[in-house]
Amino acid sequence: MPEPFSFKLLATDGAARRGEIVTAHGKVQTPAFMPVGTQGTVKGLTPEDVRATGTEIVLGNTYHLMLRPGAQRIATLGGLLKFMNWPLPILTDSGGFQVMSLSDLRKVDERAVTFRSHLDGAMVELTPERAIEIQMLLGADIAMQLDECLKLPAARDEIARAMQLSLRWAERSKRAFEKNANGYALFGIVQGGDDLTLRAESARTLTAMGFHGYAIGGLAVGEPQEVMLRIVAETTPTLPARHPRYLMGVGTPHDLMEAVARGIDMFDCVLPTRNGRHGMAFTRYGAINLANARHANDPRPLDAESPHPAARTYSRAYLHHLTKANEMLGAVLLSTINLAYYQTLMGGMRETIAAGRFAEFCDHTMAQWAQGDLPAL
Amino acid sequence: MPEPFSFKLLATDGAARRGEIVTAHGKVQTPAFMPVGTQGTVKGLTPEDVRATGTEIVLGNTYHLMLRPGAQRIATLGGLLKFMNWPLPILTDSGGFQVMSLSDLRKVDERAVTFRSHLDGAMVELTPERAIEIQMLLGADIAMQLDECLKLPAARDEIARAMQLSLRWAERSKRAFEKNANGYALFGIVQGGDDLTLRAESARTLTAMGFHGYAIGGLAVGEPQEVMLRIVAETTPTLPARHPRYLMGVGTPHDLMEAVARGIDMFDCVLPTRNGRHGMAFTRYGAINLANARHANDPRPLDAESPHPAARTYSRAYLHHLTKANEMLGAVLLSTINLAYYQTLMGGMRETIAAGRFAEFCDHTMAQWAQGDLPAL
Numbered sequence: 200m201p202e203p204f205s206f207k208l209l210a211t212d213g214a215a216r217r218g219e220i221v222t223a224h225g226k227v228q229t230p231a232f233m234p235v236g237t238q239g240t241v242k243g244l245t246p247e248d249v250r251a252t253g254t255e256i257v258l259g260n261t262y263h264l265m266l267r268p269g270a271q272r273i274a275t276l277g278g279l280l281k282f283m284n285w286p287l288p289i290l291t292d293s294g295g296f297q298v299m300s301l302s303d304l305r306k307v308d309e310r311a312v313t314f315r316s317h318l319d320g321a322m323v324e325l326t327p328e329r330a331i332e333i334q335m336l337l338g339a340d341i342a343m344q345l346d347e348c349l350k351l352p353a354a355r356d357e358i359a360r361a362m363q364l365s366l367r368w369a370e371r372s373k374r375a376f377e378k379n380a381n382g383y384a385l386f387g388i389v390q391g392g393d394d395l396t397l398r399a400e401s402a403r404t405l406t407a408m409g410f411h412g413y414a415i416g417g418l419a420v421g422e423p424q425e426v427m428l429r430i431v432a433e434t435t436p437t438l439p440a441r442h443p444r445y446l447m448g449v450g451t452p453h454d455l456m457e458a459v460a461r462g463i464d465m466f467d468c469v470l471p472t473r474n475g476r477h478g479m480a481f482t483r484y485g486a487i488n489l490a491n492a493r494h495a496n497d498p499r500p501l502d503a504e505s506p507h508p509a510a511r512t513y514s515r516a517y518l519h520h521l522t523k524a525n526e527m528l529g530a531v532l533l534s535t536i537n538l539a540y541y542q543t544l545m546g547g548m549r550e551t552i553a554a555g556r557f558a559e560f561c562d563h564t565m566a567q568w569a570q571g572d573l574p575a576l
Numbered sequence: 577m578p579e580p581f582s583f584k585l586l587a588t589d590g591a592a593r594r595g596e597i598v599t600a601h602g603k604v605q606t607p608a609f610m611p612v613g614t615q616g617t618v619k620g621l622t623p624e625d626v627r628a629t630g631t632e633i634v635l636g637n638t639y640h641l642m643l644r645p646g647a648q649r650i651a652t653l654g655g656l657l658k659f660m661n662w663p664l665p666i667l668t669d670s671g672g673f674q675v676m677s678l679s680d681l682r683k684v685d686e687r688a689v690t691f692r693s694h695l696d697g698a699m700v701e702l703t704p705e706r707a708i709e710i711q712m713l714l715g716a717d718i719a720m721q722l723d724e725c726l727k728l729p730a731a732r733d734e735i736a737r738a739m740q741l742s743l744r745w746a747e748r749s750k751r752a753f754e755k756n757a758n759g760y761a762l763f764g765i766v767q768g769g770d771d772l773t774l775r776a777e778s779a780r781t782l783t784a785m786g787f788h789g790y791a792i793g794g795l796a797v798g799e800p801q802e803v804m805l806r807i808v809a810e811t812t813p814t815l816p817a818r819h820p821r822y823l824m825g826v827g828t829p830h831d832l833m834e835a836v837a838r839g840i841d842m843f844d845c846v847l848p849t850r851n852g853r854h855g856m857a858f859t860r861y862g863a864i865n866l867a868n869a870r871h872a873n874d875p876r877p878l879d880a881e882s883p884h885p886a887a888r889t890y891s892r893a894y895l896h897h898l899t900k901a902n903e904m905l906g907a908v909l910l911s912t913i914n915l916a917y918y919q920t921l922m923g924g925m926r927e928t929i930a931a932g933r934f935a936e937f938c939d940h941t942m943a944q945w946a947q948g949d950l951p952a953l
Binding site: 495498521524527528532 | 622890893904
């Protein structure tokens, strides 16, 4: 089995870590944020647009791609990187989360999860082995084990059952991955809901199995931020330091910073692109709603000092107009601006962790957010 | 009145003309195609995207912009070029065509057209003077007179009435334009439906008034292509050779070539972007429907020899997938590819008119279209 995957821990500052992932398709500096390319595209953006935001790795969704255009088709066309014309690393999820969030009918048993496709109503089966096979067909640099995701709050028994099942699926995923000649890297997923004992058991068992990296799943599913951060804080010390740690589906800029402070290396989230499509900008002044009439006559850009040209070039008045007129370019520009802000934020974290000034960076960033947007003209 | 507008006829080949328009914001090589930026944006594309297709001038819609965000607001923000971040020339229409096509209630009398806004139902009045004022507020390099557009077929009396009204509005538009200190160039619009006698009278009267350029309006409104081309062929010889001629709202690649062969210099049309949003590509192989299942497994690009990277880079399979999945990037890429094809076609016309080989170019281009798309794999 080829193993062109490694992780190097370059520096720490408190629990925060500065690292580097090496993959067959390039290096990823951590802490890293992965934009979500659900259906084989980061919505509205060309690969060049995505790269220009500073992005080094994107996430692809197994659930969506297996249903359309199909994993075998993508494999025949040369894999997901080639299909999307994205030349850098890709991580694929296992489909477990979308089975929970998107299909209106699903049945989980020991062997598989069976669900109704949200596209055509067909019943589809996903086993841990099939989830790995699909991700290998996609050519993922980093594949994820199949797990069972619950919404919170949930009963402890139910959380324990799903966590135990996810551990058995982790084992099966690992065996399937190791049998496959094309695998690059496989991450296990810590489950256990909001129960610290269950989380610790999950992390311990996964670590004993041995994965290339460890994700924390089943968070950002309805629980308060403080619950999420407590679980992160308690879980990361139980994971091996020499492997990357990925907090799945998180989050706001504030979530990212707090999770990095608790030892997380990788994130993915639809927020920068989804909110961009709805007229919301993330900036160093905090979140800005471009639909607000206060921007209608404002000739200033969102952030004159942003490293990304889109944030410096287009006026708030223009972005307001595009948002109100529901113009595609508004979605394109705000998605770009938001991803660029996320990547700038990650870059700031990486730099200050390496320099031992991460706490100072966090204080400064949060003070700017708290100050809010520029006063109206 | 500043007059940074001129037109130079550089070469002719039969009735086809190769020319150059000079404006305050740059030169435009003719025959020229103007993408439509209805609401202050060529849908889905950044100004850089639009420029990269070879576009030298875009069209803005007075009707849309006067309703939202408002002409005075755009003027206060520095004009439409600055608002859109588009650094090259802009032509604005007068709003007459959209009043016909978009508002469900309108009343035309000698003084004005009054219509119900499609946005908020408010009654809005547009006079020839107001249409000029709005276009000056937008900062158009080329403004259009207000005219009354009819759908065809229409009764001769009705066509004659609208044509005569449009001539009186041309006169009022010209006076309003000449009183305004910010005007760059004003085009008159030949009306007269499908009646050659009325068209000739309109052209003669407008020429006597004197405009910077002459448009042919009221075509591509339901009549067969041969009717449109006959009117173009009969009208262009009645217009002064030293001024540009603009066929409004036209058309398909074939329309453009046939109209250039009959002496037209400028075009605008939503087809390349609108059809791009609906999965249709224009290429040298003709029109291609990317939604067709024949493309689902096709790794080939739309046109491996296109001068534009998007047409060479993305596979038909990927474009098919984006189209089926209704992904924004499909609209973005196909709009780009289509505009690039239109501009490549215009470039081919310009080059071969200058070289005296235009007829040959048309034959070759039509033979390629007739041959159709690449055979399926």
